Amino acid sequence: MSGSSTIAVRTGLERDTQHGAVVPPLHLSSNYTFEGLGQPRTYDYTRSGNPTRGILAETLAGLEGGERAVVTASGMAAINTVLQLLEPGDRLVMPHDGYGGTWRLVDALCRRGQFEVDWVNLTDNEQCRAALSRPARMVWVETPSNPLLRITDIAAVRALAPDALLVVDNTFLSPALQQPFSFGADIVVHSTTKYLNGHSDVVGGAVIAKEKPLGDTLGWWANCLGLTGAPFDAWLTLRGVRTLKARLKQHLENTKALVELLAQHPSVSQVYYPGLSTHPGHATARRQQQGFGAMISFELHDEEGAVARFVDQLQHFSLAESLGGVESLIAHPASMTHAAMSTEARNVAGISDQLLRLSVGIEDADDLVADLGAALDLVKPRVSQGGPA
Ligand SMILES: Cc1ncc(COP(=O)(O)O)c(C=O)c1O
Secondary structure: OOOHHHHHHHOOOOOOOOOOOOOOOOOOOOEOOOOEOOEOOOOOEOOOOOHHHHHHHHHHHHHHOOOEEEEEOOHHHHHHHHHOOOOOOOEEEEEOOOOHHHHHHHHHHHHOOOOEEEEEOOOOHHHHHHHHOOOOOEEEEEOOOOOOOOOOOHHHHHHHOOOOEEEEEOOOOOOOOOOHHHHOOOEEEEEOOOOOOOOOOOOOEEEEEOOHHHHHHHHHHHHHHOOEOOHHHHHHHHHHHHOHHHHHHHHHHHHHHHHHHHHHOOOEEEEEOOOOOOOOOHHHHHHHOOOOOOEEEEEEOOOOOHHHHHHHHOOOOEEOOOOOOOOOEEEOOOOOOOOOOOHHHHHHHOOOOOEEEEEOOOOOHHHHHHHHHHHHHHOOOOOOOOOOO
C-alpha cells in the first residue's frame, strides 16, 4: 500500500489553494457555470464530474495503483458499470460463492440475454482450469469470497485466462491488504460502503481500471446510466480513507483474538478464516494479502434453535447486514446477505443455515471475546459432536 503520507496528500491536504483548508472542501453544487458560450470549465454537471468526488476517485486510483477510478452510488452500481462492458454472446465466468447481490444482478442480466455466464468454483484447480480453457470475455474474482472466505489465486487465474478482462472485487480487504493489479487484474471493484468508508454512514462504490482507456469507457457508462456517487458521500468516504490503515490494524488484532476463541470452542463445528493454517487458501492468502482480513465465518452445531439463541445473547455484535464498519456485526447469510440467491445456488456455494458471519469491529478486544465466549457457552451441544475444524 502507498504510505500514509500519500493518503494524506491524495485525500485533500494542500488541495485548497484559496484557504489552505486541511480537509478538502465539499462541493455540493449540481452544476457549474460556463466561462462563456462554448467555454465549459473543468466541471459542468455533477452527474458527469464533481471536484469532491474527483479527489476520492484520484485517491482510490492511487491506493490501488490504477490509472483511473470511477466513484459510484453503491457497490452494486460499480458492478453494474463493469457489466456494461459485456455484449450478447460474451462469456462471463463468475465465482459460485460471491456476494448474493452480485449473484442476483448477474443472474437477472444473463436471463435477459445480456451475456452468458458460467458459475465456477475458482478455488478448485481442476474446475478453474476447465472453465478457463474455453475463451471468456470476462472473469470475475471475489477474494476472500463472501461469506465463506474462500481464497482465489488471482495470478493463477490471470495465467489461465490471459485474454479475458480480469475483474477483482476487493471489498473484503481494501487496498490496504490486497492490491489485485499487482497480480494481473484489469479492473478492481469496491463497495466503499465497507472498509474504505468504514463508519456505516455511506453506501458507495468504486471501479478502478489499471489502464486509462478502459477507465474512460467505465466512466462513460457510469455517467450515461446515472450511476455516479453523491458529493457528500465522497467527502465522508475521504474522511474514512484517512484512517483506513489505523482502523485495519485494530480490526486485525481483534479478529485474531476471536478466531482463537472460535477455533477451540465446542459449540463451533467449523471456522472459515484464511489465517488458519488449516484453511485451504491459507498459503495463497499469505502470498497475496498483507493480512487475513477481519471477516470470520463459522458454523454452530446443528442443534434446534441454537443460531437464534446465540444471536440473541450477543451484546457487542449487532445483528445486521453489511460489514467493514468500526462496530462489530453478526449476520446470518442464508436469511440476510445471501437471501437473494436461489436455495439451490446457496447449497452449491456451501452456505448452510448454521452459518454465521462476523464483521469484527475496532472495539476493545476483551469485550468482544467475553461477549462471544458467553454466547458460545450458551449453545454448547448436549452431546459431544466432535471438535471444531
Ligand atoms: C463483496 C461485495 N461486493 C459488493 C457489494 C455490494 O455493495 P453495496 O451494498 O455497496 O451496493 C457487497 C455488499 O455487501 C459485497 O459484500
